[in-house]
Amino acid sequence: MSRASITKAHNKIQELSWEPTFVEPVDKYPTDYTFERAPKKDPLKQVLRSYFPMEEEKDNRVFGAMDGAIRGNMFRQVQQRWMEWQKLFLSIIPFPEISAARAMPLAINAVPNPEVHNGLAIQMIDEVRHSTIQMNLKRLYMNHYIDPAGFDISERAFSNCYAGTIGRQFGEGFITGDAITAADIYLTIVAETAFTNTLFVAMPGEAAANGDYLLPTVFHSVQSDESRHISNGYSIILMALADERNRQLLERDLRYAWWNNHAVVDAAIGTFIEYGTKDRRKDRESYAEAWRRWIYDDYYRSYLVPLEKYGLVVPHDLVEEAWNRIWNRGYVHEVAQFFATGWPVNYWRIDAMDDDDFEWFEYKYPGWYDRYGQWWERYAELGMRNGHGPITFEDVNYQYPHRCWTCMVPCLIREDMVVDEVDGQVRTYCSETCHWTDAVAFRPEYEGRATPAMGQLTGKREWETLYHGRDLAEIIEDLGYVRDDGRTLVPQPHLDLDPKRMWTLDDARGYTLQSPNILLNEMTPEERERHVAAYTAGGPAGRFAPEEATT
Amino acid sequence: MAEQTIPDEPESSQRSVPRPVFTDAEAGAKEFPSSRSRHYNYFTPRKRRASVYEDVTVDVQPDPARHLTQGWIYGFADGTVGYPQEWTALQSSNWHEFLDPNEEWEQTIYRNNADTVRSIQRTIADAKASDAFDNWNRTWARVVERHVSAWAHAEHGLGMHVYLPAQRDAPTNMINNAMAVAAAHKLRFAQDLILYNLELTDELDDFDGAMHREAWQHDPIWRPTRENVERLTGVRDWGEAFFAAAVVFEPLVGELFRSGFVMQAAALHGDYVTPIIVSSGESDTARDLRGARALFGMLARDLEHGDHNREVMQGWLAEWIPVSLDAGKQLQPIWSQVAEKVVRYDAAAERSRQRLADLLGDLTLELPSEVSA
Numbered sequence: 001m002s003r004a005s006i007t008k009a010h011n012k013i014q015e016l017s018w019e020p021t022f023v024e025p026v027d028k029y030p031t032d033y034t035f036e037r038a039p040k041k042d043p044l045k046q047v048l049r050s051y052f053p054m055e056e057e058k059d060n061r062v063f064g065a066m067d068g069a070i071r072g073n074m075f076r077q078v079q080q081r082w083m084e085w086q087k088l089f090l091s092i093i094p095f096p097e098i099s100a101a102r103a104m105p106l107a108i109n110a111v112p113n114p115e116v117h118n119g120l121a122i123q124m125i126d127e128v129r130h131s132t133i134q135m136n137l138k139r140l141y142m143n144h145y146i147d148p149a150g151f152d153i154s155e156r157a158f159s160n161c162y163a164g165t166i167g168r169q170f171g172e173g174f175i176t177g178d179a180i181t182a183a184d185i186y187l188t189i190v191a192e193t194a195f196t197n198t199l200f201v202a203m204p205g206e207a208a209a210n211g212d213y214l215l216p217t218v219f220h221s222v223q224s225d226e227s228r229h230i231s232n233g234y235s236i237i238l239m240a241l242a243d244e245r246n247r248q249l250l251e252r253d254l255r256y257a258w259w260n261n262h263a264v265v266d267a268a269i270g271t272f273i274e275y276g277t278k279d280r281r282k283d284r285e286s287y288a289e290a291w292r293r294w295i296y297d298d299y300y301r302s303y304l305v306p307l308e309k310y311g312l313v314v315p316h317d318l319v320e321e322a323w324n325r326i327w328n329r330g331y332v333h334e335v336a337q338f339f340a341t342g343w344p345v346n347y348w349r350i351d352a353m354d355d356d357d358f359e360w361f362e363y364k365y366p367g368w369y370d371r372y373g374q375w376w377e378r379y380a381e382l383g384m385r386n387g388h389g390p391i392t393f394e395d396v397n398y399q400y401p402h403r404c405w406t407c408m409v410p411c412l413i414r415e416d417m418v419v420d421e422v423d424g425q426v427r428t429y430c431s432e433t434c435h436w437t438d439a440v441a442f443r444p445e446y447e448g449r450a451t452p453a454m455g456q457l458t459g460k461r462e463w464e465t466l467y468h469g470r471d472l473a474e475i476i477e478d479l480g481y482v483r484d485d486g487r488t489l490v491p492q493p494h495l496d497l498d499p500k501r502m503w504t505l506d507d508a509r510g511y512t513l514q515s516p517n518i519l520l521n522e523m524t525p526e527e528r529e530r531h532v533a534a535y536t537a538g539g540p541a542g543r544f545a546p547e548e549a550t551t
Numbered sequence: 552m553a554e555q556t557i558p559d560e561p562e563s564s565q566r567s568v569p570r571p572v573f574t575d576a577e578a579g580a581k582e583f584p585s586s587r588s589r590h591y592n593y594f595t596p597r598k599r600r601a602s603v604y605e606d607v608t609v610d611v612q613p614d615p616a617r618h619l620t621q622g623w624i625y626g627f628a629d630g631t632v633g634y635p636q637e638w639t640a641l642q643s644s645n646w647h648e649f650l651d652p653n654e655e656w657e658q659t660i661y662r663n664n665a666d667t668v669r670s671i672q673r674t675i676a677d678a679k680a681s682d683a684f685d686n687w688n689r690t691w692a693r694v695v696e697r698h699v700s701a702w703a704h705a706e707h708g709l710g711m712h713v714y715l716p717a718q719r720d721a722p723t724n725m726i727n728n729a730m731a732v733a734a735a736h737k738l739r740f741a742q743d744l745i746l747y748n749l750e751l752t753d754e755l756d757d758f759d760g761a762m763h764r765e766a767w768q769h770d771p772i773w774r775p776t777r778e779n780v781e782r783l784t785g786v787r788d789w790g791e792a793f794f795a796a797a798v799v800f801e802p803l804v805g806e807l808f809r810s811g812f813v814m815q816a817a818a819l820h821g822d823y824v825t826p827i828i829v830s831s832g833e834s835d836t837a838r839d840l841r842g843a844r845a846l847f848g849m850l851a852r853d854l855e856h857g858d859h860n861r862e863v864m865q866g867w868l869a870e871w872i873p874v875s876l877d878a879g880k881q882l883q884p885i886w887s888q889v890a891e892k893v894v895r896y897d898a899a900a901e902r903s904r905q906r907l908a909d910l911l912g913d914l915t916l917e918l919p920s921e922v923s924a
Contacts, residue, residue: 012749013742015761016707018768022778023785028716030628048739049668049746056665059658075577083576094611098724101731105716121715125735128728129657135607136656142589146576149585155610156593159618168613169624175719176625176632209569279569408624444628458632459622466620480593483584490585497583 010045017114029106030453031179033246035113035239042119044231051122055129058221062133065217066140074213075144080351080495082210083141085276087150087348089268090138091158092167093199094131096191097222099171100229101127103187106179111236119232126225137218147497149483149490150347157347160479162463163268163339165408170264177442177455178253180240185253186260188233193303194258195265196226197294202287203269209279241310248447251313256441258315259433262322263407266291270332271339275353280360288326288365296323318433325413330540333365333372334412337541340379340493341398344390344472344508347481349492352380371540383493385503390472391493393511398542399535402516403462404430406437414539419520419532426521426528464515473509593618597650604654609647612724617647634722639790640863642856646722649849651729652841660732664739667831671743675750678824684754690890691820692755696748698885699813699825700763701773703744705780705805706832710737712784713792720789729842730793736835743828772885775878776804782874794864795871797843798914801836802907803875808882809833811899819891844913851915864916872919879903 069075104124108117142151150157158164174187200223204216240246270287285293300319308314325331340350353361353376361368375396382391392400401410402417405427411417418435419428429435442457444450460466467475476482481490487504496502523531537545578589590601594609601609612634613619623633631637636646653659678684714734718727745763752760767773779800786792809829817825850860879900886896908918 009746009749012745012760015764016703016741016745017711018704018708018764018777020781020784022781026785026787028787029719047746048664048735048742049672052661052664052668052739056661059661063658073577076573076575077571078576079572079574080576095613098611098727102719102727105719108711108715117711121711121734121738124715124718124731125660128660128731131611132607132656132728135611136603139591139603139606142591144578146578146580147583147586148578148589152585152588152590152592154591154593155613156618159610159613160620165621165624172623172625172633176623176627178628182625211571211574278572281567281569283567284569453628455628456626456630457624458626459624461621461624463621484588485584488584497581497586499583502583 006045006047006050009047009049010042013047013118014115017117025109027109029109029179031106031110031181032451032453033110033178033180033240033249034243035111036243042115042231042235044119044228046119046122046228048122051125055126055225058224059129059133062217062221066137066214069214070140070144074211075146077211078145079210079212079278080146080349081278082207082212082276083145084147084150084348084350084495085272086138086141086207086212086215087154088163088167088346089203089272090134090141090151091154091347092164092170092268094134094138095158095168096171096174097127097131097134099127099174100187100192101125101131103174103183106175106183107188107232107236110179110183111239113235113239116232116235116239119228119235123225123229123232126229130222130225133218133222137214140214147349150349153347153480153490156480161347162342162345165459165461165463166264167268169260169408173257173260178249178451178453180236181249181253181256181454184233184236184240185250186257188229189237189254190257190261191265192226193230193233194295194299195261195269196223197298198269198273198287198290199265200226202285202290202294203273206273206277206279209284210277237307237312238310241307241312244311247311247313248449249451251315252441252446254312255315255318255433256437259318259322259431260407260437262318262325263404263409263430263434266322266326266331267335267409270326271336274332274361275336275340275350280356282360282363286364287332291326292323321431321433329413330365330368330371331413333361333368334540334542335409337372337375337398338401338410338412340376341392341400341542343491343493344392344476344489344503345479345481346491347479348490349495351495352376352383352493354380375541379493385501385507389511390503390508393472397544399538399544400514400516401542402428402520402535403464404428404434405461406430406434406457408461408463411535412539412542414542415536417532417536419528426517428517428520462515462517464513465518467513468515468518470513471509472511472513473505475513476505476508594647602654604656604659605650607656608651608725608728610724612727614647614723634720636722638720638722639788641790641850641860642853643850643860644853644855646726649723649725649846651725651732652845653729653732653838655728655732660735664735667739667835668743671747671828671831674824674827675747679750679754683821683824684751686821687755688820688890690888691817691822692751692758694816694885694888695751695822695825696758696760696762697766697770698772698808698888699829700744700748700760701766701770702808702813703741703748703763704767705776706737706744707741708780708784709796709800710734710741713786713796717789717793726846729839729846730789733797733835733839733842736832736839740832740835743831747825747828772881775874775881779804779874779878790863791867793843794847794867795875797840798847798910799868799871799875799907800878801840802903802910803872804878804882805836806833806906807879807899807903808885809836811896811902812882812886812894815894815899816886816889816891819893820889840910844910847914861916864914868911868916868919872921876921 142148200219204219207215273287411430537549626632718730
């Protein structure tokens, strides 16, 4: 179809909407934002009669590649180290995708602009596509990869594992609370415009380097829809900026959404890329380098900063601090170490790092070995099943971390931990911004202004609370992370599939898990003060504080 | 940690590419516990083996009643969280029992809709090439200009403001996905009709492409239909909105106009194109109705809540049937606006009422007296 006829068709479909006269629009999903009717354009001129065939063609390519991968025995060349992390990633990601579909009515209800409604409706269909195509990819992995355990319990495991909530906020955050905070700022302006670059472009690139060309096939196809979504979000934020009353809310929401996306996505995708790969070519991009390119340059400098001229207050300090955490403060490495520490309560296998990995990390992140190298050597030793316990319970100078109440990634950069009594409970936060998010932003009043539509942080936010005082083997059974012989664990601290070397429930018996938050709340104020002082003096790599720092 | 700089890439005269490595990580390469566990085992499929639809849909939306142990982690300002079951008056002992009889997932969505789009475009192209629009009876052209085109608004309103929000609200992924697909059908059909209007504006000299707006907004014939659609967009209970749209409005207004009039009358006036477009909408509606029938039937037969649900749905019938019956009745003059008056309104209306009666019979609901009279 010619551009002229697309424009004509797109103009024509705008005639479909009308102003209702028999009912007042129902405020189904409240927002504190205000919008005046404004004729914002959909620059991509989306029309369903061209959309459906275009997507069908994209689908055909994806399914053709899937057939080719099976016929070409792709799994003879995939790295198990990589595929194991896909058990986590592909259990998480279909939920954010389908949540994005569910978020569209929130935005449609809030924004009085039919042209934008049309784009958002098409986005809804895209998101159903993304969710189900990703579930189908996982199904293919389950059927053709050597170890299906973990894929087979996927959605159940995502709902009960100790990392599930970390991923789930990147989904629930799209559909609940203030409609614009959730469906526009958190979902479209930050998650889709910024972080899908690392999720759907950088990570699939790494998959290809590890022998898996299906992840790039599916996710690049997904990413090709994202430009339309970015366009939807851009139209809405320009409309929001046109009303002075929204400026304060935009500033609040951008700070929250930026920081939460950084905390969650960089934790997960950074770990997958840096610790899931076997490709240790020194000229391959590290996660930090990819982040600098995709997020700092392409998103922050090219997209966000130009919005300042329309009155958007850009959280420059938080962008710089996110980079600082990734580049200087070992955020991704700390997270990977935490995941590996908790291997018995995961549903995937985590490979130890070896000399090739050490060399690469040291090259890319100078000083890495001094901080993390010894711990990974201990991880490799303690991965062998020979009478000792999981590394979680062995003396490796690793203090099991407190969880951040807001982002639910643990407080891994120890000196940044904030402790506060909020809503009658002593809570820990990974950073000042996460503390502010819970104590200040997600409240019915913000800086003296009523924000009655703002959401709340809810739920049992510290996973360990559910299993405080219980035996590790019982917990694993309860989670369902046991293989079909009834005793071998789904998770393993190595990639060896020799049944004699695989850990079983018996190996996990006799170790008691404790909740750091419950213990913290049971302390007297003096004990707590000492504990927090010691904790914040600890690290890096989870090390206990030296004695002189705590006396 | 001291400030660091990104290291320079090492100099090399060779292209740097990842090397293929033989890992033998394919299924069956080794035997070990769970090495043959190759199906999603966290739900019970309806048949012996799970369908692709079940595999890619079930449990993707978490639920504290099924595996979700930490509960929903975000709440609305009023304290409601996730997908509250209270967002409809209907109740279920197991919402997850519903599976879409159409088994819609992304491949079916794009195949079906792309097929429809292609079929419509081919038909229009053929008609243009053969000057088929020249054969239209002029009074029929007025009907298409004013009434068939006005119908696009009804489809758009239901798609955008009833089905699309409903896919946020229902408590399971399977219900919400079915609703999302129905929304896509409605929106596509609305666009098909309005873009057809655009083609006709180009093809027929005296075809007024803007007349549909005047008809939809001001013509007394369409006023009750517009009121019906607008009132549906104002319902907060997703179950009620879906029920009143799919079970009541569609047979009494939608099918009445589409199948009871357009599909019957067009050929008599030299028009073979409009029925092809409208039949695609009718076919999608029938497809979506299979989902509605399965969902409301499941709820009506619920051992624990069936009585309650039938009472609720009976109340909705009492509220919405008069609205849709009135909308259908007011469309009657359209049947007289064509030259060939072979199709009788009464026969079409009777067929619509019979369709509704059959549907309610399947749902074990009673036919209200207004309809049976």
